[in-house]
Amino acid sequence: MANAREGDNVRAIGNRAGDGAGAPRGRGWQTAVAMVIPNGARVADGLRGGNPNVSGRPASGGSGTLPGMKIARVESFRVVAQRDYEGSAGLRAATVEASVSSRPRALARNDGRHLCVYPAQAEVLLVRIVTDDGLVGWGEAHSPPIPRVAQALITDLFAPQLIGRDPLAIDAIWDALYASMRLRGYGTGVMLEAIAGIDIALWDLAGKALGQPVYRLLGGPYSTHIPCYLSGVPGATVDDRIRAARGFVAEGYTAMKLSVGRGPLDEDLDGVEAVIEAVRGDADVLVDAHGVYDARTAVAAGRRLERAGAGWFEDPLPPEDVDGYAALCQTLDIPVANGETECNRWQFLDKFRKRAADVILPDVCRAGGISEGRKIALIADLHNVRWCVHASISTPIHLAAGLHLAAATPNFLLCEYPQSFRTTPLANALVETPLRPVDGFMDLADVPGLGVSFNRDVFRELCLDEIDWI
Known part of the structure; x- marks a missing residue:
């Protein structure tokens, strides 16, 4: 199946995920997903589709509302860079010259128990959405230090709902994705981070389709x-x-x-x-x-x-x-x-x-x-x-x-x-x-x-x- 078409009962997604922690860079596996979505359509594995470029096809002056344009691919990519995040961001305590502060007061101690965990390396999850005519939008899910969690949500839960939809129906898509787990208590945290990656990619794509900056x-x-x-x-x-x-x-x-x-x-x-x-x-x-x-x-x-x-x-x-x-x-x-x-x-x-x-x-x-x-x-x-x-x-x-x-x-x-x-x-x-x-x-x-x-x-x-x- 080369592309998803409006009205198809079987829709396809293509997303590459890594082989897990320690997997060699560049190696991946094709995720297969099958699920029933509210309209009764069944989503199966298989689409590899065309090869979009990284920035999306230029829209010379825009291309109107692009009637019939549909989402064909929903993908996510873990990107990492080794570095000392806490040190470079000034998050560690600085040493102070000996003074009255050099002997901490009992009532002024700080155990830091509410501090969150920072990854040893900078990690993000980038999201790519591709239409059936090759237009590309990029988004990002803020997910340190667990980008694979947001990636799984996008692959297993969101992509099946998105294939074949009008990418310009951004608000309607947001509402549908949020509703998909709302009554199960997933109204915050990594669920919303994953939605953010999809939503930003759709706005980027819409701007390219219409030849306008997002603002x-x-x-x-x-x-x-x-x-x-x-x-x-x-x-x-x-x-x-x-x-x-x-x-x-x-x-x-x-x-x-x-x-x-x-x-x-x-x-x-x-x-x-x-x-x-x-x-x-x-x-x-x-x-x-x-x-x-x-x-x-x-x-x-x-x-x-x-x-x-x-x-x-x-x-x-x-x-x-x-x-x-x-x-x-x-x-x-x-x-x-x-x-x-x-x-x-x-x-x-x-x-x-x-x-x-x-x-x-x-x-x-x-x-x-x-x-x-x-x-x-x-x-x-x-x-x-x-x-x-x-x-x-x-x-x-x-x-x-x-x-x-x-x-x-x-x-x-x-x-x-x-x-x-x-x-x-x-x-x-x-x-x-x-x-x-x-x-x-x-x-x-x-x-x-x-x-x-x-x-x-x-x-x-x-x-x-x-x-x-x-």
Whole structure:
């Protein structure tokens, strides 16, 4: 079967998955899936179809609504790059010169029990959707350190529902994928990360089909000149971090983010205060605590950060403590930022109703993609809350998706530019045109889709699954 046709009772999918952990790069196996979907059609294995190129067929001025265009292939690819993520992102505690902080107070200790696991290597899952006439869209599922879980969801659950559908029916597709496991309790987490990968690929494909950038399809732009902050101030010592922060200022950044929560409270905050003082008047220092504090220490830390002049206090509490966040927002004058862990509009609505966030940080590759991200931004705007793009372990697909959504929403504030984009081939080396801020701003081009084309040689080198090109 070469292509799936509208009305076929038997539909096909083609997806390559790796042989598991430790499999040689490039070797793969053809996943076979059979399932019954709501219209009664049966989905079987088999489609290998045509060979789409990495960036999609150019759409000269667009091609209208492309009547009859159908989804023919849904594929996903694990891409990895060896590196020290925690070190490069400044996530480890910096050493501080001997002081009153050198002997941690019993009430200021930090056991870090809420910290999440980071992979030894940067890992992402890229999603490719191909139409029956060879048009290609790319998406990304934010899934460290378990991209194979999202890959299985896409192969076994989503692809059978997508083959033969109109790729421009993006919102209807999102709703169907979400509904497929909704009553089984899968309304967040890796389920939404996998949906995000599909959704972003569909928006990229739609832009290419219609010859328009995604931000224009979303009703924008409000602005294509997007302010960014550098996320992750690296360094083994506070002096190292001060030098790095001053270097970022010299590059034109007026905001940067520093990590805390991996050392004793006093020692952590001594280091933050030193960095803030070093760049005072030139840049705002945002502080990310990764959810490690309890109600008492979050207030104490927040008060010190207020006095020091920090730009915001991010994720001081575990994400489940919505009432605690509401109390903290009411107690502190410093803006409290959170939301990178939430995955759907209902979770954010609960925060807004309780006034549990001053700034939200939805991750477009975790929170259901561009479609859901747009709804979250709209609900935030109804509650007079600004939002920022969250990005961490990611490729330029992830960053571009966030940038396009930012350009199309009125209440956007800042885009996170991860330190990883400066240190790993998983980021700018992977694409033909790197995404780099100039003087702290990113400018979106007026090109179809997300505007991202891969460097095939680098992609093939970093990809654990077999991929075909034309």
